[in-house]
Amino acid sequence: MSDQATPGTAVVTGASAGLGKIYADRLARRGHDLLLVARRAELLEEVAADLRASYGVKVQTLAADLAAPDDLERVAQAVAADPSITLLVNNAGLSTLAPVAQTTAAQLQSMLDVNINALAHLSRAALTAFKSRDRGTLVNIGSVLGFHTLPISSIYSGTKAFVVAFTRGLQDEVAGTGVKVQLVLPAATATDIWELSGVPVSALAEGTVMAAEDCVDAALAGLDLGEAITLPSVNEAKLLSAFTDAGAALFGASQTGQPATRYLATA
Ligand SMILES: NC(=O)c1ccc[n+]([C@@H]2O[C@H](COP(=O)([O-])OP(=O)(O)OC[C@H]3O[C@@H](n4cnc5c(N)ncnc54)[C@H](OP(=O)(O)O)[C@@H]3O)[C@@H](O)[C@H]2O)c1
Known part of the structure; x- marks a missing residue:
């Protein structure tokens, strides 16, 4: 159980690498206990062991493929069941960067499953619990490719546009x-996602x-500032x-109930 004086447990999805691994480190440094989620159990265990040793916090791991319904x-259920959870970072995500016709059905499906479906279901689980306690923070990781x-990036941008619209609601x-x-x-950030997407980070414009x-x-500074939307790289x-x-x-301009006049001219 957590009380208002303790930071409570933070759940970070995609904590085996990249941004999620850094979130896990920073949140442990802030005194959060952690529940770390990703598929690669061994990597998660390594991250957990490091954080326990560095910060003396409790770190649990949950190896799970967020594209798999079970x-x-x-x-x-883990998010819903543990009343000590005060923070969920929906960070797990992936991209294949290619024209749709050159994207396999499996690649398309895994972006929909992880970037949209898992994020939406875990948001729902966390918010149901947080609202019942009137306490808790949900952080959803979108992308500037969401707007x-x-x-x-048609598929990836589409999934991240969902994150933008859903989270603003x-x-x-x-x-x-x-x-x-x-x-x-975030905008482009140096993680494995680029190599996995088919576009190596070295192909991106310098700077x-x-x-x-x-x-x-920067994202955590934005959270501390009380920002609803944080764009880490935008001045x-x-x-x-x-x-x-x-x-x-x-x-607002769409609420006319009438065809716009330019469509009437040719009728
Ligand atoms: N890096 C960027 O340029 C950038 C820019 C904008 C937004 N983002 C977003 O930032 C978030 C983190 O990305 P990243 O750059 O840190 O990528 P990353 O280094 O590739 O890490 C992705 C993480 O997600 C996990 N993951 C992927 N598929 C999963 C699945 N099916 N089930 C469970 N976990 C899964 C991976 O763990 P396992 O492989 O162990 O499962 C890994 O821990 C993503 O939502 C991404 O879209 C990144």
């Missing part, structure tokens, strides 16, 4: 409660790739409000 259900699509749902929801939108440690530290914060304002204005 495994996802096990993780969701911009490249010819090789969740933020409205918890407004005025003790529950927080942060949407983190555009952030270190994984910097990305997580011009007003671009975000211009983007969200434009979306709201476009939605």
Whole structure:
């Protein structure tokens, strides 16, 4: 059990590598006990052993393939069942960067399964528990490719656009409660995801790739600042409000109940 004075247990998905491994380190440093999730059990155990030794926190591991329904259900139940859990970082994700016609059905499905399905189900499990206790923080990792699509990122961008829309809705749902929801939108960051995606990090333009440690530290600084949406690499914060304002204005302009006049001219 946790009380308000202790940071409680943080669940990090995709904690065997990349951003998730750094999140695990930073959250342990902040005094969180941890539940680490990923498929590679041995790597998870290595991460856990290091963190126990470095920070003296309790670290559990749960080897699970979040694309597999039974495994996802096990993780969701673990999140729902442990009242000490105060933080979930939905970080696990993957990408294949290629035109859709050059993407296998299995690659497409695994992006939908992990980036969308697992994130949505684990968000639901965590928020149900957090709302019942009026305490808890959900962090969903999206991407700047959630609001911009490249010819090789149609599927990945589509999955991350889901994360953007879904998480912004969740933020409205918890407004005025003790529950927080942060949407983190990294740009290119040096992790294994690039090699796995088919585009090596060395192919990216010089000066555009952030270190994984910097990305997580900025994301946590954004969380500490109370940001709803954190863009670790974007200096011009007003671009975000211009983007969200434009979306709201476009939605508002659609509420006419009539075809726009340009479609009437040719009728
Ligand atoms: N790096 C970037 O440039 C960048 C930019 C924007 C957003 N992001 C997002 O940041 C998040 C972390 O990515 P990363 O760059 O750290 O990638 P990464 O280094 O490839 O790590 C991905 C993590 O997700 C786990 N994972 C993948 N498939 C899984 C599955 N089926 N079940 C359970 N765990 C799974 C992996 O663990 P196992 O292989 O052990 O399962 C690994 O721990 C992702 O959501 C990604 O989309 C990354």
